[in-house]
Amino acid sequence: MLKISELSAQSGLSAHTLRFYEKHGLINASTRSEAGYRFYNEADVRRVEFVKTARNIGFSLDDIAQLLSIRVDKKSHSCQEVTDLTQHKLNEVNAKIEELQSMQQTLEILLDSCCGGPENATHCSIMEALDEGDIRDKARSNKK
Amino acid sequence: MLKISELSAQSGLSAHTLRFYEKHGLINASTRSEAGYRFYNEADVRRVEFVKTARNIGFSLDDIAQLLSIRVDKKSHSCQEVTDLTQHKLNEVNAKIEELQSMQQTLEILLDSCCGGPENATHCSIMEALDEGDIRDKARSNKK
DNA sequence: CTTGACCTTAGAGTCAACTCTAAGCTTATA
DNA sequence: TATAAGCTTAGAGTTGACTCTAAGGTCAAG
Structure with a gap:
């Protein structure tokens, strides 16, 4: 279980950013200490890494929210939904280029x-x- | 002499944007009517076109402010200053690409x-x- | 038991370039 | 003369992704 500063060090995202992502529903600390301190388990860390990877590729936080909702229930979503998101992003990137x-x-x-x-x-x-x-x-x- | 709505129609920039550019020192109406209405003469219009052209190329409003300060007193500025600005912008664009x-x-x-x-x-x-x-x-x- | 590092929250500030609003004049037309 | 269109200003809102602040609670070390 990692405290926020530890996850920050490990992930390279600031504690501020982690809290910001939480506020926007992207990530979460599955446990809290009595005093309210966030504690991140392995699954939490993996989710943070997912967000980081997607963000590095250029997905917006809104895109990432969609990808995450697919991730938590893959059975209810199709590959096409995923490629649609990806294709849409690619189109944006191409236009910008x-x-x-x-x-x-x-x-x-x-x-x-x-x-x-x-x-x-x-x-x-x-x-x-x-x-x-x-x-x-x-x-x-x-x-x- | 053009009123703001006329310049807006001619330039394709909204009246809001023209006032915004004025607030930021990029352009100006050299005359005002008694009631305070802006009136743009030919030189004003040319300056607006300059700004538009520079903006279309991708220069920021800050860059454009610098270009304009060169434009109004070309004798006190060198070609190098102009190419430096341009090169700097090109570097940014290349990095982004x-x-x-x-x-x-x-x-x-x-x-x-x-x-x-x-x-x-x-x-x-x-x-x-x-x-x-x-x-x-x-x-x-x-x-x- | 005190110091200092770390944690919490709500909420404000940042950047760029607009974009819009409100409240109130002015001007042109019917 | 009344209405509508157009102008003025100061200032707030928008977007996206943070980034920071203030005010206060917690925890480990000496």
């Missing part, structure tokens, strides 16, 4: 166009491009 | 491993991978 790659392209074009030297910015091609808004013609739509 | 690509890989591996069918999740390989935390061995470190 595309958006960032568009920014990346634009920024590279800007950097290529400018000397970057110590001369004053009166004729800086980056400033000109921003002023004219014509970057869009080269690398389009970094919109939200 | 790498992080997301790592998530992407992991999610693809997970999806490949699971049947995604209507059978119950008792032996779902995604759930197992999350439980064992061993996804990290294949696709590493999606950390913040």
